[in-house]
Amino acid sequence: MTRNIKHKQQVENPTRTEKSLRLSGRTVDIIVCLALLIMGIWFVVEALHMPSGREALDPGTFPIIVGGALALFSLLQLGLSISARGQWAAVEVQRPLWLVISMAMILAFPAAVERLGYYPVAVIWVPVFGWIAGIRSPVGLIAATLIVLALGKFVFEMLLSTPLP
Amino acid sequence: MIENFLHAAALVLTVKVMGALFFGVLVGYFVGAMPGLTSSIGMALLIPFTFGLEPIPAIVMLVSIYMASDYAGGIPAILVNAPGQPGSAVTAFDGYPMCNRGESGLALNLAIMASGAGAFISLLLLVVSAQVMASSALAFGPSEYFALAIIGLSLIGVLSAGSTLKAIIGLLFGLTVVTIGIDPIRGTERFVFHPYLIDGIPFLPALIGLFALSEVFVMIETANDRIDRVKHASSANHSLRTLMPYRRTVLRSSLIGYLIGVIPGAGASIASLVSYGVAKKLSPSGASFGTGNPEGIVASEAANNASVSGALAPLLSLGIPGSASAAVLIGGLTIQGLQPGPLLFADNPEIPFSIFVSLLAGLPIMLLIGLFGARLWVQITRIPRPIIATVVASICMLGSYAAANDTFEMMVTATFGVIGYVLRRCDIHPAPIVLALVLGEMLEANLRRAMILANDNLLTVISHPITAGLILASILVLASPLFGRKPAAS
Amino acid sequence: MRALMKAAVLAAAAAGLTAPVAAQDYPSGDIRYILHVKPGGATDVMARRLADGLQKALGVNVVVENRDGGSGARQMAQLARAKPDGQTIGSVTASHLGMFLQSNTFDADSVTWACNMVLDPYxxxxxxxxxxxxxxxxxxxxxxxxxxxxxxxxxxxxxxxxxxxxxxxxxxxxxxxxxxxxxxxxxxxxxxxxxxxxxxxxxxxxxxxxxxxxxxxxxxxxMSTERLPKFPDAQTYAEAGYPVDTTWQQFRGIVMPAETPAEIQDALCGAVQEVMQAPEMVKYIEDSDLVPGFMAHEEFTEFVHAQDEAAKTWTAKLGIAGN
Known part of the structure; x- marks a missing residue:
């Protein structure tokens, strides 16, 4: 199995000329911190509506503290990122399109398995995902698919008797 | 004692029992190396097999699964940044960078040797101290667990590689996320926006997402890069002497792992995190932890394997499960009509001693499989990364499905994979998030329990001796960077 | 064939003389036994024992699936999706009642209560x-x-x-x-x-x-009407002068999807009752200090609804939890 794949190594050379996405580190920071800030605020707001009990520490107390702290520190980082000058290491995202498609495929996988069952989905999903991941040789694609199917069958279903959907 | 040992040895060293042991080791290896399948799941799945077995082979089989899976968890952690067991997440911190440098053979061998050494040392500790340790397992009540969580969280400064502020943000993200689910004390639903979230974000799928799946995205992104991961990969035959420079770390980590394992509810994950933190603090090369320092692997693996024996101490002496796997082991014992409890040593001494003997007998088997296996495993680094990415992504999905037989877990893995990737690009690493996921509920639930017990008086809570000691220690850990660059001995 | 005969005989015995067609065909294939607990615990171990026994008694595979999570909500969701033909059954314990209080989706009528197996006094x-x-x-x-x-x-x-x-x-x-x-x-x-x-x-x-x-x-x-054999010195609450409703006990039973025909429930429960009386099961129950408390469909349903009412009354009284 390994040997087959090894021989194909040179053949594989996915689209080398593909563009990469360059973002400034500052932009990435700002986007992520904003998201975390909103998340922290959402938790605090929700927690404020929680019932209070007899004790000093209510169900809402801990979420308010940690959610609040998350918002606070994200805000701090946000402030630092916005105000800071000078050098920002650029964040380079290579193959951005393929990356986004692969994420979408991963997120869609559970729902597909739920509806259509594991094996039919895997037979199609694995080679497509493999192509996106950069496998360009048919042998590689087939090998990857077979490995995945065999793992499902032998390790999960037979050895560990976990029924797959 | 010696009599008991000889008697147990006679019981264990039969063809049938050794067969059970070997089978258990094999299953354990598989389960351990598969992200999503923990030792407790593997043991539970094999429980039906033990119905037809005699007590000794049944118990020996379950114990060897438990032990072997902790050995194997480090293998995928090193090779593809996908920890096979929660406790081996820490192994990935240094193991995966080493693998990327082309030193996967050395990393694997060190992991196996450290595991073996950790298991052996802790086994010795278990044999001499199982009954004494019972009292220390009981010494941990709500306030002590709260303090344990605090000391765990104080490792944040040690675990963060880059910006401390970002590490704190990661930690708080994790702490916030663990409040999702039913409130551990009052039963109120909190942030339950999906009915299955009632039990909170499932830890294992989240862990797989943060480590393995986010790494898959990195692999997809860098599919064009040429990384020479195979440079020294084939040199996977190192003698036991390789471990010698790290003997102090091995000893210390085994002790830490054993002691933390004894505390019920604090298992391999916390053991390896604490041991790693301590090793980083004390090591002269501490600064390079997280970038592929072999000592980091040693500290993690010795500790998480030592915690296995640790968890067996309260089980054998009191019938208290120290970990999820130990709980399954109790199930296995009850099936055999045995009552694990304070009378086990008196009523059925052959059971604890058979467990000791089988742990000892399993050790060389495990080491051999590990050391020879390493030569095979390193070949994985020769496989082109796109293929690895595809297979690992699929295994992540399968593994998280198997964790609860539900596609919901797959969804959690997928979501945390994307979150983990985005946060990584912003230099927020998974380590602090995992720290929070492991300790969050322990922190909150036990503080609130302790407050109820103390009639809402915080002072009473922190004046318990162990609690006070641990909190003081965590303050020292947090404040230590302020003391400047004094020699590490202080 | 022998298995089918046996099942039919069992069904007839359990359902009385006029067992309808549906029950005679039962079981028509493998049975899924969905548990609401993680593998390895006491409830799981007992369920697997039962599955083992049922397999022999009914002559079909009884496949145990652990769908733990949400204090039983996840298992309930599985049962709600399954056909009410008796091929899917589930485990149940008193902890489900707490979940019913907290859940907006499920209540005691979301399933039918086939039979109880054991009781466990507090x-x-x-x-x-x-x-x-x-x-x-x-x-x-x-x-x-x-x-x-x-x-x-x-x-x-x-x-x-x-x-x-x-x-x-x-x-x-x-x-x-x-x-x-x-x-x-x-x-x-x-x-x-x-x-x-x-x-x-x-x-x-x-x-x-x-x-x-x-x-x-x-x-x-x-908390029981009589002293427990394992603790002969421990008074019952009533003896000590604190009378309480001693029907409030932890229980372990079997549920099926709502609207499963009563004949099918009886057919399965006949087999369950038989398994519970097998010597190894009796020994297991004795070793685990459980109290055998087999209740058939009607009795169990009544029992559970009384418990559910009590749970509601008490939690309302205390002002704890619930929605």
């Missing part, structure tokens, strides 16, 4: 060196120093807490006389009590009996 245990000798002693100490004593049990609005409140009510203990400390399992509660972090644990026989034997714990009261 009891109160203290450390032997705690200085508490009896229930009366406990009540006296609590009233003398309100808030000093604490009782450890599983969760909030759980069967254990309701059981405790029944006692507290009967003993006229006020709110705050004894603090209720919720743990994530009964086992944890026992350990915390063993370690002296709590004074009292509300638990079951099999979780404390080893410690009682070893002399570290002692049972001061049992």
């Amino acid at each position: 009891l109160l245990a203290v450390r032997s060196d705690s200085g508490i000798d009896s229930l009366a002693d406990l009540v006296e100490k609590a009233k003398a120093a309100p808030g000093e004593l604490s009782v450890a049990g599983f969760g909030e609005a759980s069967g254990g807490q309701v059981a405790w409140q029944m006692f507290a009510d009967s003993a006229e203990l006020g709110d705050g006389d004894i603090n209720w400390v919720p743990y994530s399992s009964v086992g944890d509660a026992v350990v915390a009590t063993l370690g002296g972090h709590n004074d009292i644990a509300i638990a079951y026989t099999d979780l404390v009996q080893q410690h009682v034997k070893a002399g570290t714990l002692k049972v001061i009261g049992v």
